Amino acid sequence: MNDADSKNAVNRSRDRNAFDSDNANLSTEELVRELQVYTDLYEFSPVGLFTLDDAGNIRSVNNTGASLLGRARPELVGVPFEQAVAEPSKGDFSVLLNDARTSQSKSACELTLISDSSRQLPVRIDALCCKEGTEYRLSVLDITKRKQSELALQRSEARYRRLFETAKDGIMIVEADSGAIAEVNPFLVDILGCKREALLGKTVWELGFFARIVPGASDFKAMQQKEYFHGDDLLLATVGGRDIPVEVVSNCYQSEQSSVVQFNIRDISIRKNAEQALLTSEEQCRTIVSNINEYVYSVRFEEGDITSVYHSPKCFDITGYTPDEYYRDPLLWFTMIHEEDRNLVVEFLNGIFAGLDHEPIRHRIIHKDGSVRWIVNNCAVQRQRRGDRLSITRLDGFILDITDIKRAEENIFFLAHHDPLTKLPNRSTLYERMEQVICAAQKSSRNVALLFLDIDGFKQINDSMGHDVGDRLLQSVAKRLSDCTRSCDVVSRLGGDEFVVMLWDCGETETTVVAEKVINAGFPVLGSNVTVTPSIGISVFPDDGRDYLTLLKHADIAMYHAKKSGGNNFQFFTHRLNEIAHERFVLEAELRRALDREEFVLYYQPKVDLSTGRFSGMEALIRWQHPAHGLMLPESFIRIAEESGLLTQISKWIIPTVCRQIQQWQQQGINSVSAAVNLSASFFQHPDFEETIEDSLLQTGIAPECLELELTEATIMSDPQRVLGSMAAMKALGLQLSIDDFGTGYSSLSYLKKLPVDKLKIDQSFIHNIARDADNAAVVRAVISIGRSMQLRVIAEGVENASQLAWLQAEGSEEAQGYYFSRPLPVAKMTALLKQRANFLHNPRGKTQSKTL
Numbered sequence: 001m002n003d004a005d006s007k008n009a010v011n012r013s014r015d016r017n018a019f020d021s022d023n024a025n026l027s028t029e030e031l032v033r034e035l036q037v038y039t040d041l042y043e044f045s046p047v048g049l050f051t052l053d054d055a056g057n058i059r060s061v062n063n064t065g066a067s068l069l070g071r072a073r074p075e076l077v078g079v080p081f082e083q084a085v086a087e088p089s090k091g092d093f094s095v096l097l098n099d100a101r102t103s104q105s106k107s108a109c110e111l112t113l114i115s116d117s118s119r120q121l122p123v124r125i126d127a128l129c130c131k132e133g134t135e136y137r138l139s140v141l142d143i144t145k146r147k148q149s150e151l152a153l154q155r156s157e158a159r160y161r162r163l164f165e166t167a168k169d170g171i172m173i174v175e176a177d178s179g180a181i182a183e184v185n186p187f188l189v190d191i192l193g194c195k196r197e198a199l200l201g202k203t204v205w206e207l208g209f210f211a212r213i214v215p216g217a218s219d220f221k222a223m224q225q226k227e228y229f230h231g232d233d234l235l236l237a238t239v240g241g242r243d244i245p246v247e248v249v250s251n252c253y254q255s256e257q258s259s260v261v262q263f264n265i266r267d268i269s270i271r272k273n274a275e276q277a278l279l280t281s282e283e284q285c286r287t288i289v290s291n292i293n294e295y296v297y298s299v300r301f302e303e304g305d306i307t308s309v310y311h312s313p314k315c316f317d318i319t320g321y322t323p324d325e326y327y328r329d330p331l332l333w334f335t336m337i338h339e340e341d342r343n344l345v346v347e348f349l350n351g352i353f354a355g356l357d358h359e360p361i362r363h364r365i366i367h368k369d370g371s372v373r374w375i376v377n378n379c380a381v382q383r384q385r386r387g388d389r390l391s392i393t394r395l396d397g398f399i400l401d402i403t404d405i406k407r408a409e410e411n412i413f414f415l416a417h418h419d420p421l422t423k424l425p426n427r428s429t430l431y432e433r434m435e436q437v438i439c440a441a442q443k444s445s446r447n448v449a450l451l452f453l454d455i456d457g458f459k460q461i462n463d464s465m466g467h468d469v470g471d472r473l474l475q476s477v478a479k480r481l482s483d484c485t486r487s488c489d490v491v492s493r494l495g496g497d498e499f500v501v502m503l504w505d506c507g508e509t510e511t512t513v514v515a516e517k518v519i520n521a522g523f524p525v526l527g528s529n530v531t532v533t534p535s536i537g538i539s540v541f542p543d544d545g546r547d548y549l550t551l552l553k554h555a556d557i558a559m560y561h562a563k564k565s566g567g568n569n570f571q572f573f574t575h576r577l578n579e580i581a582h583e584r585f586v587l588e589a590e591l592r593r594a595l596d597r598e599e600f601v602l603y604y605q606p607k608v609d610l611s612t613g614r615f616s617g618m619e620a621l622i623r624w625q626h627p628a629h630g631l632m633l634p635e636s637f638i639r640i641a642e643e644s645g646l647l648t649q650i651s652k653w654i655i656p657t658v659c660r661q662i663q664q665w666q667q668q669g670i671n672s673v674s675a676a677v678n679l680s681a682s683f684f685q686h687p688d689f690e691e692t693i694e695d696s697l698l699q700t701g702i703a704p705e706c707l708e709l710e711l712t713e714a715t716i717m718s719d720p721q722r723v724l725g726s727m728a729a730m731k732a733l734g735l736q737l738s739i740d741d742f743g744t745g746y747s748s749l750s751y752l753k754k755l756p757v758d759k760l761k762i763d764q765s766f767i768h769n770i771a772r773d774a775d776n777a778a779v780v781r782a783v784i785s786i787g788r789s790m791q792l793r794v795i796a797e798g799v800e801n802a803s804q805l806a807w808l809q810a811e812g813s814e815e816a817q818g819y820y821f822s823r824p825l826p827v828a829k830m831t832a833l834l835k836q837r838a839n840f841l842h843n844p845r846g847k848t849q850s851k852t853l
């Protein structure tokens with residue numbers, strides 16, 4: 001302290017009456033000590049202390065005061081204190097001094113000083129006016145920290161207010177004692193749908209909104225004892241009457257004035273809806289998973305352990321084990337894998353664990369009931385990276401029972417390779433097997449025999465006795481053939497009544513044994529006493545062919561010859577047969593050209609009325625004027641024409657040709673002439689048949705009864721229903737119908753009754769030795785008798801001599817045809833004969849005619 005300050009301090013001490021009176025008895029030394037105490041208090045006071053004169057200039061200032069203003073003490077003496085007051089606070093400072101002076105007591109205010117000429121310093125100034133208003137004493141307290149705290153508090157309050165105002169949860173502050181609502185935030189007001197004012201001051205119980213949220217008054221107290229109260233899935237009522245699901249957290253705390261309970265109310269409608277949607281969707285999923293055909297599963301892998309996560313109920317149907325059994329034993333699945341498929345499954349799993357792409361796997365399992373089931377297992381893998389290793393954490397998949405599909409596949413495979421009727425390997429399987437067998441035979445220098453077997457008269461059996469009988473016959477043939485062969489042989493069905501048997505390591509001798517066995521076995525037709533026979537053609541590898549198709553072709557050729565030679569036998573392929581087949585092939589090609597080249601001609605053979613000896617009609621018989629072979633009889637080409645389908649074209653030429661010929665004869669004055677044509681079964685059933693007849697009659701204008709159709713019993717029996725229809729149509733047109741070769745087939749009398757025929761033609765085989773063969777004579781007598789009883793005319797064909805004629809006349813045959821009367825004649829000769837009006841009984845001509853016709 002300098003001298004001036006000491007003086008000031010002494011002066012100040014003198015100013016204090018109390019001090020003076022209190023220290024009146026003190027010695028100077030004591031006074032100095034006392035003074036020092038006050039001086040120290042003055043100097044070290046944390047408050048800035050200023051003395052101002054009545055004009056407000058600074059008389060003295062302590063250190064704290066000087067440092068508050070950021071100036072040295074001496075610089076401040078004489079300076080108006082107001083200079084240090086910030087502009088906005090100047091008025092307040094003036095009021096302060098005025099208040100202090102007028103009230104004669106301490107006044108205070110808070111204002112801002114300017115420190116260091118620029119820094120703003122919030123201070124509290126307490127002012128005292130003393131010495132009769134000539135001096136002011138100011139204590140200046142730096143309130144920067146307090147102001148900062150207040151500001152921080154304000155900010156914090158504003159922040160919380162903002163949170164409160166903008167919170168997306170409803171917030172309600174309730175007085176703990178009374179339950180009166182002290183505050184609600186806008187969000188809650190919004191949810192409730194009422195005004196804030198309608199809520200404030202009301203107790204939570206008198207408003208219905210919170211009835212299911214806030215406990216009753218007694219429990220309300222108890223609730224406050226807990227730090228938190230949490231209620232989920234409560235319902236908040238609203239003005240609109242809609243209940244909103246809410247989650248409520250309440251806590252009790254002390255506010256400035258009182259204890260309050262804060263309720264945070266969260267609208268959980270969206271969550272609830274989502275939960276409900278999830279539940280619904282889970283339920284749907286569960287329903288779907290329970291009802292789909294697949295067994296859905298999920299397993300977790302954790303450090304080498306497998307845990308069952310989920311197994312859908314379908315697992316029971318597919319495997320026989322319940323989901324619980326799987327949960328108890330996660331390895332149960334592996335125990336049921338079919339032994340033969342175990343490696344496959346292990347490989348599949350290894351692939352998955354190695355991170356390879358995988359396709360669904362098909363394998364067998366053993367069902368709990370012991371049955372074998374085929375399943376397809378399709379799974380998705382979840383992997384997790386642990387360090388630098390990617391390991392499997394989960395397998396989710398589904399398993400489908402494909403046992404039925406597998407069986408169907410096997411069935412389809414079987415059907416693709418086997419004949420469905422006989423279950424024998426089919427054409428394509430035989431081909432594959434033959435390829436392999438020939439390869440093996442080549443390597444081991446063995447023989448392989450191929451037997452081509454065709455059932456004699458199968459078509460007739462099938463047509464006359466029904467397809468059921470035909471099917472069963474084919475099945476019994478298949479069985480017989482299988483019984484006659486070894487397991488290393490192959491019995492197959494190519495189709496229809498054609499079977500092929502492959503005999504491994506069989507040369508001619510061994511094959512003959514087998515062929516004889518087959519022939520001798522015969523094939524009984526079930527449900528009848530008929531037994532059918534086979535025709536077998538045989539080719540042998542390597543002599544008759546080195547590949548399957550050649551062997552098959554050669555066996556077929558040999559079969560054809562076996563059949564041609566009467567059936568019920570077997571024929572080894574020979575090169576001569578091949579030549580014959582070749583000739584047939586050539587003939588067929590020539591036949592195709594013969595029509596265009598007009599190489600066919602018609603011959604006519606008279607039919608004789610045995611009561612008058614006159615013409616009763618004639619039969620048109622085809623001949624082929626072959627450019628190289630000369631005139632060829634039908635027996636050398638009709639069958640080939642029939643088999644190759646050419647006979648229809650030929651018949652379409654014959655019918656109009658015959659009609660035109662009759663027309664020409666009629667134009668030449670030869671009246672009431674009629675001609676018969678032979679019809680093949682194929683043409684009779686052809687769609688063009690009726691039209692051909694009708695057109696021919698229409699174009700020539702001849703009477704329908706001038707045309708006679710001869711059908712064999714075989715033709716009729718080839719498709720009785722259809723043929724009967726066509727016969728009825730022809731009969732309706734007015735044509736004559738006769739059954740040719742009668743007696744050779746197996747048509748029944750009951751059938752004959754239904755047929756719209758006019759004539760029975762006794763086959764010539766019965767006539768040839770009629771005088772010597774009692775059986776034939778009996779047949780002819782029977783046919784004549786049938787004809788008579790059914791009112792059908794009977795004609796005998798193949799009459800070659802007078803004794804045959806006499807016999808027939810004696811038995812009452814009405815007509816006859818044969819070389820005895822006339823051989824078939826070309827048109828010119830027939831025309832001449834017609835014109836002669838010959839009596840064949842008096843003048844048989846066959847004896848004098850050339851035999852070549």
Ligand SMILES: Nc1nc2c(ncn2[C@@H]2O[C@H](COP(=O)(O)O[C@H]3[C@@H](O)[C@H](n4cnc5c(=O)[nH]c(N)nc54)O[C@@H]3COP(=O)(O)O)[C@@H](O)[C@H]2O)c(=O)[nH]1
Pocket residue numbers: 605619620621622633634635638654677678679680740741764797798799800817818819820824853
């Ligand atoms: N679908 C068609 N078939 C026809 C046609 N033309 C003939 N044929 C059939 O060919 C078979 C042989 O006929 P063909 O060589 O003409 O022989 C006929 C006569 O010549 C022969 N015949 C007549 N009388 C005698 C005789 O006294 N002795 C004897 N050995 N043969 C004789 O019979 C054949 C006529 O038979 P059918 O028809 O049963 O009356 C033959 O099956 C013809 O049917 C044709 O155009 N289409």
